[in-house]
């Protein structure tokens with residue numbers, strides 16, 4: 001059987017997926033996953049609060065989806081922004097913030113990206129209310145905000161069906177970060193998928209059950225035809241180096257087998273877990 005490869009390259013694909021997002025996708029925000037991002041962001045916010053030279057810090061959650069990462073920062077720093085091209089994902093993020101009592105403003109790409117770089121925050125008083133924006137924009141087109149962001153997250157949002165698009169998304173996001181700024185990134189790990197295939201093979205699980213095609217480029221096509229570019233640790237280091245980012249941390253963010261089992265990935269308790277790559281990189 002030949003399958004037609006497709007990726008979630010369009011906002012409409014993510015709109016369609018948004019309602020089932022938490023039930024169907026592997027997310028480090030799920031209960032039972034130990035994800036250090038929460039404490040890393042708390043530490044960052046303490047540093048910003050202690051910095052009496054600046055009161056205009058900008059945080060961006062790239063590919064914010066339903067806002068799990070944005071929620072950790074929104075309302076606590078001068079400007080926090082969720083960027084996503086899916087209107088339905090942005091609505092979920094707005095609703096999540098609203099439930100937390102954090103007001104947010106919805107903007108289109110031009111208005112939103114211009115606000116991120118606006119000079120009028122420079123003389124901002126320390127006691128001014130924090131602002132939170134939800135911006136509908138494409139991560140492949142972020143030229144307007146080059147060097148304007150102090151810290152950012154990209155949690156599994158580099159989801160492209162080919163290497164070219166994936167690299168472009170990463171470069172655009174990284175170049176938005178100012179020198180000294182920090183980027184917290186979760187990348188889908190190619191080594192983890194290869195390890196899963198090996199566990200399947202040893203367990204005698206037939207390969208056609210997954211229907212994977214793992215090209216040399218690291219693009220996986222699953223049984224439904226969904227194509228996703230995954231990354232090796234070495235490739236991540238090289239991509240960061242290309243944009244003058246220094247990798248401070250690269251470590252496994254591992255997922256419990258019970259969780260993998262619920263999502264149909266496999267169940268090999270007692271064996272090392274599957275993982276994504278968690279990276280902290282600083283702009284030189």
Ligand SMILES: C[S@@+](CC[C@H](N)C(=O)[O-])C[C@H]1O[C@@H](n2cnc3c(N)ncnc32)[C@H](O)[C@@H]1O
Nearest residue numbers: 014063064065084085086089138139155156157
């Ligand atoms: C796997 S979800 C991750 C959502 C969120 N970061 C989280 O961890 O829950 C990927 C998100 O990236 C967004 N996305 C994918 N490609 C995009 C692009 N080219 N421009 C803007 N957003 C994009 C999708 O709409 C989706 O909300």
